[in-house]
Amino acid sequence: MGLVAGAAAQAGVSAHEFASIDGGMLNTGDWAGQPVLVVNTASQCGFTGQYEGLQALYDAYRDQGLVVLAVPSDDFNQELGSAEEVKEFCEMTFGLDLPMADITRVKGKNAHPFYREVAEETGFVPRWNFNKVLIGPEGDVVGTWGSSTKPQSPKITGAIETLLR
Known part of the structure; x- marks a missing residue:
């Protein structure tokens, strides 16, 4: 799963609301003009250590406009039982302060509209937890990566740095 090419990359993804793990809503439209890395996450997955890399990526580029949105999901049966448990786990284990959605569906007919639109x-x-979707400042899908591509990989940081210039 590498960079998305062709006409699909030119199509913009509309703004979407996610229920925030902190209460209220997160609206991707609030981040228009900024790159946004959206990652479906899970607390009990072999890739859960990637939370550390996601936070480091956010810390390294947030002042330049990058938003990293973690979207906890139990679609692969590896998430804790409640948003409160997820939030506590992520804060205590990884010190996360990046935006996080509430537990959300990311695949299938009941997937969140963001994921349905990206698929269309x-x-x-997402084929597993910690799949990554990079949305460019204009709302276009710039890249998609699977679980095995670490958040701080040159593929992802290179794509982000290009958008920040």
Whole structure:
């Protein structure tokens, strides 16, 4: 799963609201003009250590405009039982302060509208936890990566740095 190419990359993804793990809503439209890395996460996955890399990525680039949105999901049966448990786990274990959605569906007919739209536009559907979707400042899908691509990999940081210039 590499960069998305062709006409699909030109299509913009509309603004979407996610229920925030902190209460209230997170609206991706509030981040228009900024790159946004959206990652479906899970607290009991072999890739859960990537939370550390997501926070480091956010710390390194947030002042330049990058938003990293963690979207906890139990679609692969590896998430804790409640948003409160997820929030506590992430804060205590990884010191996360990046935006986080409430537990959200990311695949199938009941997937969140963001994920349904990305699938329609690009064909990309999360196949496991810690799949990454990079949305450019204009709302276009710039890249998608699977679980094995670490948040701080040159593929991802290179794509982000290009958007920050």
